[in-house]
Amino acid sequence: MIDSTEMAIVDRNAVALGVRETNLMESAGNAVARAVRDLDLDTPEIAVLAGRGNNGGDALTAARFLADLNPTVHLLGHPDRIRSAVTREKYDALQSAEVATNVIRDASALSIGEPEVIIDGVLGTGVSGTPREPERTAIQAINDTEATVISVDVPSGMDVDTGERPGVSVVADQIITFHDTKPGLADHENVTVANIGIPPAAERFTGPGDLQRLTRPTDAHKGDFGRVLVVGGGPYTGAPALAAQAALRAGADLATVLTPEPVADQVQGFSEDLIVRGLPGARIEPTHVSTILEAAADQDVLILGPGLGAADPTREAVGQLLEAYEGKAVVDADAISVVSAVETDASLILTPHRGEFEGLGGESADDRDGWATSAGRVAADLGQTLLLKGPHDVITDGDRTRINRTGNPGMTVGGTGDVLAGVTGATFATLDPVPAAAVAAYLTGMAGDLAAESRNGGLLASDLLGTLPSALGGEQA
Numbered sequence: 370m371i372d373s374t375e376m377a378i379v380d381r382n383a384v385a386l387g388v389r390e391t392n393l394m395e396s397a398g399n400a401v402a403r404a405v406r407d408l409d410l411d412t413p414e415i416a417v418l419a420g421r422g423n424n425g426g427d428a429l430t431a432a433r434f435l436a437d438l439n440p441t442v443h444l445l446g447h448p449d450r451i452r453s454a455v456t457r458e459k460y461d462a463l464q465s466a467e468v469a470t471n472v473i474r475d476a477s478a479l480s481i482g483e484p485e486v487i488i489d490g491v492l493g494t495g496v497s498g499t500p501r502e503p504e505r506t507a508i509q510a511i512n513d514t515e516a517t518v519i520s521v522d523v524p525s526g527m528d529v530d531t532g533e534r535p536g537v538s539v540v541a542d543q544i545i546t547f548h549d550t551k552p553g554l555a556d557h558e559n560v561t562v563a564n565i566g567i568p569p570a571a572e573r574f575t576g577p578g579d580l581q582r583l584t585r586p587t588d589a590h591k592g593d594f595g596r597v598l599v600v601g602g603g604p605y606t607g608a609p610a611l612a613a614q615a616a617l618r619a620g621a622d623l624a625t626v627l628t629p630e631p632v633a634d635q636v637q638g639f640s641e642d643l644i645v646r647g648l649p650g651a652r653i654e655p656t657h658v659s660t661i662l663e664a665a666a667d668q669d670v671l672i673l674g675p676g677l678g679a680a681d682p683t684r685e686a687v688g689q690l691l692e693a694y695e696g697k698a699v700v701d702a703d704a705i706s707v708v709s710a711v712e713t714d715a716s717l718i719l720t721p722h723r724g725e726f727e728g729l730g731g732e733s734a735d736d737r738d739g740w741a742t743s744a745g746r747v748a749a750d751l752g753q754t755l756l757l758k759g760p761h762d763v764i765t766d767g768d769r770t771r772i773n774r775t776g777n778p779g780m781t782v783g784g785t786g787d788v789l790a791g792v793t794g795a796t797f798a799t800l801d802p803v804p805a806a807a808v809a810a811y812l813t814g815m816a817g818d819l820a821a822e823s824r825n826g827g828l829l830a831s832d833l834l835g836t837l838p839s840a841l842g843g844e845q846a
Contacts, residue, residue: 371549372530373494374582379548381578383571390455393565394423397521398430398459400563401545404519405435405486415440416484416516418507420491420525426456427521428490429463442470443481445491445503476503479510487516489539491525494551499536500526508537520544522551529553575764575773575811577843582804583620583796595621595798598668599791600661600690601675601702602628602636603652603683608676608702608787610639611830615791616672617642618837619812621798624791627664628676629653654682658689669798670697674704675787691715697797701790705729708751717753718797718806720790726757737761741770754802756793758786762810764803771807775814777821777828784830789813792837812837818846 371379384390405415417432417440419425425444432440442463451457463470473479481487491507492500500508508526511518518541523529526538532553543559548567554560571578585594597616601609606628613624623644628636630647637645646664648657665671671694677683687704691713700708701720706728708719719729723740727733731747734740741763748755749767757763762773793809800808819836821828 370552370555372552374530376494376548376551378576378578378581379567379571381581382574382576383567385576385578386568386570386574388566388568388571391458393567394426394430394455394459396565397427397547397563398432399434400547400561400565401427401431401488401519401521402434404543404545404561405431405438405488408486408517410485412438413485414482415486415488416481417442417488418481418491418511419444420493420504421446421451421456422493422495423453423456424493424521424523424525425451425490426453426459427493428488429456429459431488431490431521432468433459433463433466436466436468440468440488441481441484442468443479443507444470444472445507447472447474473503473507476506479503479506481510481514483514484516487511487514487518489518489520489525489541491539492523493521493525494523494529497528497535500538505537508539511539512537517542522546523553527553532556573770573772575771575775575807577845579804579808579811580841580843582800582808583841585620592622595670595795596623596668597621597625597670597672597791597794597798598665599624599626599672599675599794600628600653601672601677602626602632603676604678604680605676606632606635607639607784610636610643611784611787611834612672612675612701612791612794613643614640614834615788615813615837616795617791618834618841619792619795619809620841621795625664625668627657627661652680652683653677653686655686655689658686658693661690662693665694665696668696670699670794672699672701672790672794674699674701675790677703679703679706691717699790699793699797701786708753716802717751718756718793718802719751719753720756720758720786720793722758722786726755731757737763737772741765741772745770754806756789756806756810758789762814764806764810766803769803771803771810773807773810773814775811776817777814779821779824779826779828780814780817782828782830785813785817785833788816788830788833788837812840815840815845819844822846
């Protein structure tokens, strides 16, 4: 089962894998046309009601496959206002095939007669809320007939994720949905799931479709996209600075660093965009835990680990912090080794490299699938999400597993893990753990690929800070 958001992501990832959108629409339209032919009616009168989105494009394609049965197409709105290039392509093909088409510019002009079969392509899975005109009138017209109604993907007017029907909605006799069933269709009979050629890889591998999770409404306010607190530094200064800057570059609104006082000015010196607060002493210690918890209370995500070091007092502080903390946290570097020994109510994304993963009890493997299986077992045992770094990153919570294939060998340079931790903190601020980790892995790898394009080796972790915005905007290497 797949909801509308995930379906849109999978569609985009399939296109990125080389499956042309026009081919997906051809397969969808053909599936609907087959359903009409399976009714085995003798020269039925067929009406096709098509909106101007991709759902309408599927219906237009079905009409072309049924051209020998002389369907009548009713396009809801002017062709110049068709919303997608591929739907426009299908409309033009329909006209070339000389299929009868009525353009409905005014809802009051809609008259579909008394057809035996109606193909409902008015509204699709990406639409929610009460239908407006002319869609509302079209839905009412469909329901007022005695025709056999076949809906494309979802009955128009239904929220495909919840099954709710705000306002008027189509009462369908049959629903042809694509790739997988949808939550809102779970209780409906006569639902057919059509395979339209989306490969499993579109769900398993991260891709540009995953970036669709990161939306920024025009009426947003400061803080809506995350306040990130980085706890790190002491032995090292660059790591917490890289993580905090990466969080900002990946879309977080604010990044604060808590670090030992002797290095606070050095961390601040990396960027005026950071908020840096010093903690007494040369290392993070148990005496700092209450201060950190207080600071974390009004933050969305805690990033714990960059540059901390592995001194025993620091490890003890990390353990106490995780036992008391109940929010979201990205656990990186030396802090990872503490997780197995503590009980926590926090929601964690762990970002181990393969050596740190084995320290969590993970078993090494000979291939990517083996690493994924091993990571899934560890994630399930911990009850947390893993982002296992490697030539191909593995993201898993033990139930769902994603693989990220962006990135390059130059990213073995020190500091790229700190960048990844920061990006993960930014995405975790607004997303659930597995999607957050998947998007972060994809973004960081793509930033690395974009940075590597202009360099013949010699890649630095700080180079990714400059290319993260391009990766965030969907630019690909």
